[in-house]
Amino acid sequence: xxxxxxxxxxIAGHFNQSDTYFIKRPGGMSDWLITYTLDGSGYxxxxxxxxxxxxxxxxxxxxxxxxxxxxxxxGHWNFIWAHFTSRITETSLLPGEQLLIHALDxxxxxxxxxxxxxxxxxxxxxxxxxxxxLCENTIREVILLLAQRYAKPLDPRxxxxxxxxxxxxxxxxxxxxxxxxIGLSPSRLSHLYKESTGMSIIDSLNDMRIRQAAxxxxxxxxxxxxxxxxxxxxxxxxFANQFRKRFGxxxxxxxxxxxxxx
Numbered sequence: 001x002x003x004x005x006x007x008x009x010x011i012a013g014h015f016n017q018s019d020t021y022f023i024k025r026p027g028g029m030s031d032w033l034i035t036y037t038l039d040g041s042g043y044x045x046x047x048x049x050x051x052x053x054x055x056x057x058x059x060x061x062x063x064x065x066x067x068x069x070x071x072x073x074x075g076h077w078n079f080i081w082a083h084f085t086s087r088i089t090e091t092s093l094l095p096g097e098q099l100l101i102h103a104l105d106x107x108x109x110x111x112x113x114x115x116x117x118x119x120x121x122x123x124x125x126x127x128x129x130x131x132x133x134l135c136e137n138t139i140r141e142v143i144l145l146l147a148q149r150y151a152k153p154l155d156p157r158x159x160x161x162x163x164x165x166x167x168x169x170x171x172x173x174x175x176x177x178x179x180x181x182i183g184l185s186p187s188r189l190s191h192l193y194k195e196s197t198g199m200s201i202i203d204s205l206n207d208m209r210i211r212q213a214a215x216x217x218x219x220x221x222x223x224x225x226x227x228x229x230x231x232x233x234x235x236x237x238x239f240a241n242q243f244r245k246r247f248g249x250x251x252x253x254x255x256x257x258x259x260x261x262x
Contacts, residue, residue, distance in 0.1 A: 010135035012082040012124040016040075021077065022070025031083045032091065033061045034139065036117040039078040044069045044099055053079075053101050056110045058146060060091070060100040067099075080117040082124070082139060090140050093147035102146055106156040108163040109145070116142050157182045158196045161189070165205045169212070170232040175201055209233065210246045217255040224251035 015021070016039075035042070041054045044061070045068040052072060053059050061067065063086065071077035094100060104110045120138045123131045154162075160182050165173065178201065179189040193201050209231040216227045225236055228251070233239035243251045 009085045009087065009132050010082055010120070010124060010139065012080065012121050012135065014080045014121055016076060016078040017071045018076055019071045019073045022068060024068040026066050028064040028066050029061075029083070030063055031085050032063055032088070033059075033081065033083055034142065035059045035079050035081045036113055036142075037077065037079045038114070040076040041072045042069060042077040042079060043072050044101075046099055051099065051101060056105070056113075057101055057103045058113060058142065060094065060102075060143075060146075062091075062098050065098045080121055082117075082120050082135070084136065084139050088136055088139055088143070090143045090147065094143065094150060100146075102149070106160040106163075108160055108167075109149075109156075112145065113142060116145075155192060155196055157184065157189075158193055161193060161201065162197075162204070165201070166208055169205070169209055170230070173202075173205055205232075206242050207246070209239075210242055213239070213243060213251065214247065214254065217251060224255060227251065 035053070035058070037053050037055050037057050037059075039055050041052055042059075044051050044053070044059065046065060104113050116138050120135050123134045123138070149159075161178055164178060164181065175186045175190060179186040182189065184192070190201060193199075193204070197204060199207065213227045213231045216222055216230060217224065220227075222230065224240075228236050228239035231239075233242075240250050243249075243254070247254055249257070
């Protein structure tokens with residue numbers, strides 16, 4: 001279906017179809033098909049087995065698979081789709097199923113996937129310079145996000161908390177606020193987070209902050225006191241103590257140490 005060259009390596013579209021819509025390919029396709037359902041529900045029929053996809057789910061179908069897909073009866077299917085070639089080799093990181101259906105079951109993951117598919121669609125329509133490469137890179141992003149979830153699966157609520165911690169690293173964090181956002185009690189969230197990650201929420205946040213501080217100290221000209229504020233520490237002494245626990249030296253010594261001694 002797709003020519004194996006440059007800008008012709010991806011085609012994409014956005015359909016919102018009634019239940020009369022279906023596509024039947026007894027001989028399969030020569031390329032991969034990836035979809036993201038925005039609303040409604042679709043079905044895939046492969047080897048006599050019918051499987052369904054709904055809002056917030058990504059589907060990925062291999063080349064060469066005889067199939068039929070369409071809108072489930074009595075509803076509609078609002079989805080973005082893209083065909084791409086086997087030169088996107090990151091598919092090897094995923095389970096080798098003919099059809100993979102993966103639910104993105106937390107809000108941050110759904111938003112990220114939605115933005116990615118919208119970029120694929122926009123680049124494929126605009127066809128500005130390097131649009132094919134941009135589409136392929138965004139498809140790689142989606143596939144790597146899926147691979148990450150398969151490699152180290154976490155409770156979706158814990159995934160959401162980790163996203164909130166990383167995106168609000170410079171802000172004061174209250175466990176009560178996090179718990180309210182994901183619909184758990186503070187005690188239940190604290191227990192579930194520690195059980196899932198081996199760290200408390202505050203220890204995890206400090207770990208993120210300290211690791212980012214080390215990057216800034218090593219690769220920018222910013223002073224230790226500036227870096228402490230950059231990563232969300234209001235008290236420099238607290239920052240220095242946390243840094244020393246992690247790296248065995250204070251931030252200024254770390255910044256001034258020769259590269260090969262780290």
